[in-house]
Amino acid sequence: MNLDQRMHKAENSSRWRAYAMIAPLLLFVMLSFVAPLGMILLNSIYDPVVPDGLPHTVAELQAWAGPRDQLPPEPVYAALAYDMKKAAQEQQTGSIANRLNIEKPGLRAVFMKTSRVVARQDNGPWTPVFETADPAWSQPEIWGTIRNLSSPVHSLFFLSALDLHRQPDGTIAQQPKDQRIYISIYLRTLAVALAVTFLCIVLGFPLAYMLAHLRDKTANLLLIFVLIPFWTSLLVRTTAWTVVLQEQGLINSLLQMSGLIAEPLTLVFNRVGVIIAMTHILLPFVILPVYSVMQQIPTTYVQAARSLGASSLVAFFRVYLPQCMPGLNAGGLLVFVFALGYYITPSLIGGSADQLIAYFVSYNIGTSMNWGLASALATILLAAVLLLYTVYDHLVGHNRLTIR
Template sequence: MTTATLPDSAAGLRSKLRRAEMRQRLRAYALILPLFGFTLLTFLVPIAMMLFNSVNDPVVSGTLPRTTALLRAAPDSTAIPDEPVFAALAADMKEATEAQTASQVGSRINYERSGLRSLFMSTTRQIVNVEHGPWKPAFLEINPAWGEPKIWSVLRQTSHRYTADYYLHAVDLTRDDQGHIQREAADSRIYVDVFARTFWVSLLVTLLCLAIGYPLSFWLSHLPPKTANLMMVLVLLPFWTSLLVRTTAWVVLLQKEGVVNSLLLATGLIHAPLDLVFNRFGVVIAMTHILLPFMILPLVSVMRQIPPSYVRAARSLGASPLTAFVRVYLPQSVPGISAGVLLVFILSIGYYITPALVGGAEDQMMSYFIADHLTRSLNWGLASALGGLLLAGVLVLYTVYERYVGIANVRLG
C-alpha cells in the first residue's frame, strides 16, 4: 500500500510544482504587461503606421474609381485613352466635387508632376457644367493638356492602392511617361544628399562626443566620491535646461558679435569676425554640447565597475602605461563605449531643432524635410517613406556595428 501511494504522491508533487511555476510566470507576465502595452502603443504601432503610410496610396483610386479601373485595364499604358475613360473621369469629377474631395486628387498628382493640380482643379470646376458628351472633345476644349501623355501617365501611376513611388522619390528616382524608373532632374535631386549629410553629421558628432567624453569619464570615475558627485551634477545640469534655450544660447555665443568672436578679437587671434553660426560648424558644436552627457553617463557607469587592481597588476608584470590601458582597461570599457556611441548616434539622426536654428540652408538634416512634408506640403506618404528609409539605415548600421564591435571585443579580450 505504501509502495502504491509513492507514484501517486510524486505525481501530485509534480502537478503542484507545475501549477506554482505557472502562477509565477503569470505574475511575471502581469508585471510586464503595462510596459508591453505602453511600448506597443507609443513605439511599435506608430512605426507600423508609418511603414503602412509609406506604401498606402488610396486617394486617386478611391476618388476616381471608374477612371482608375479603366486605366488599369487598358492594354496600352502609353496611349491617350478613348471616350469611355473621359466619360468615366467626368462622372468621377462631378462626384468628387459634390464630396469636396477633388482637391485631394489635385494635391496627390501634383506630388508626381508640378502643375497638375491647377490643371485638374480648373477642369473639375468647368466639367461640372457640361451636361452630356462627347466628353473627350469637352476635356480638350477646356485644356489641350488632356491630349498629352503626362497627365494620363500620372493618373495610371497613382491608380493603385499600394505603391512604391514614395520610396522612389525618397531616393531621387521617378517614373517617365512610359512608367520607366529614372533619376530625377539634376535640380530636383535632394534626398540622397540629405541622407548622406544626416549620417555624416551624426557620425561626426558621435566621434567628437566620444573623443571628449572618454577622457572626461575616465577622470570622473577616478575622482573621490564627493568630488565625483559634484562633477556629475555639472554633467547633468544641461538636462535641467530646455533644448531650445541651449540651442539659442549657442546662437548668441557664436554670432559675429557674440562672446566667442569678441574674445578672439580682443586677444588678437583674429582680425575679423568668423562665421561660426548658421553653418555646419555651428551645428556640430551645438549638437556635440547637447549630446555629450549621453556619452558620459554610460561610460562613467561602466568605468566605475572596472577594478583599478587590474591595471596595477598589468603594470607590476612589466606592461607600460599605454599597454596596460589598451590591453586591460580599454576592453573592459567597450560596453560603455558601445552604449554611448549608439545612444548619441541614434539621437543625432533624428535631430531637428538644433540644425534648424543653428544651421544654414545646406545644413538641414532629414528630420527637417520629414517635418516639412508633414506640416507644410502635407505629403505624408513621402514623409513616411523618408522615415522608413532612415529607420532601415539605422538598423543596418546597428547590425554592422554590433557585429564588428563583438569581433573587436573578442580580439581585445
C-alpha cells in the same frame, strides 16, 4: 494530486503572474512604439486618394489597358467626367488635384480648371470637352500619371525618397538634377552624425576618466555640472549657442581680444555651428555610460600590469581601455542614433544647406502636407539605423568585448 502535478500547477501559476505583471508594459510599448511605426510604414505605401476619388476612371483605364503612349478612348473620358462631378459634390476635388500635383507639378491647375468646365457640361462626347478645357488632356503623360496612382498600394513615395520617380510610361528613372536632394541629405545627416559621435567620444572619454579617478566628493560635484543640461530645455540650450557663436558673441569676442583673429569667424548658420552645438548637447550621453563602466574597473588590474613590466601606455591601451569599450560603444551608439534624428538644433543654428533629414520629414508633414513622402523618408531612416546597428552588433557585440 501528486507532487509533479502540484509543481506543474505552481509553475503555470507563476508564469501567468509574470505575464500579468508585464502586460501593462507590453501594452504601453505597443501603443507608443509599435503602433506609430506601423502607421508610418502604412502611410509610406498606402495612398488611396486617386483610387477612391476616381474609381470609375481607374476601372476604365484598367479595362482599356492600351499602350501608355496612346490616348484612351471616349469611355475613359466619360468616366473621368462622372468622377469629377461626384468629387466636386463630395468636396474631394482639391485633395485629388493635390495628389496629382505631387506626382507631376502643374496637374493641380489642370485638374481644377477642367473640373469647373466639366461641371458646366451636361452631356458628352467628353473627349473634345477635356481637350478644349486644357491641352494637357490630349497628351498621354497625364493619363500615365493617373495610371501610376491607380493602385492604393504603391512604391512611389519610396522612389521619391530615393531621388527616383516612375515616369508616365511606367519605367523608373532618376529625378532631374535640380530635384535630386534626398540622397545628398541622407549622406549629410550621416556625416554630421559621425562627426558629432567622434567629437563626443574624443571629448567625453577624458572627462569620464577624470571623474572616475577623482575623490568622490569632487567627482559628485563635477557630475552635477554634467547633468545640468538635462534639466534645461533643448530649445533654450540651442538658442544660447546661437548667441554664443554669433559674430559679436562670446567666442569671437574672446578670440579677437586675445589677438588670435582679426575678423569675426562665421560660426553660426553653418555646418560648424551645428556640429559644435550638437556635440555639446549630446556629450553627456557619452560621459555617463563611460563613467559608470570606469567606476567598476578595479585599479589592481593596471597595477598588476605595471608590476609585470608594462609601461603606462601599454597598461592603459591593453588592460584599461578594453574594459572601457562597453561604455564607449553604448555612448557612441546613443549619440549616433540621436544625432541622426536631430531637428531643432540644425534648424536654428544651421543654414539652408545644413538641414538634416528630420527637417524634411517635418516639412513634408506640416508644410507640403505630403505625409506619404514624410513616412517614406522616416522609414528609410529607420531601416538605415537598424542596418547600422546590425553591423555594429556583429562587429563589436558584447560577446566580442572580452579581454584576450
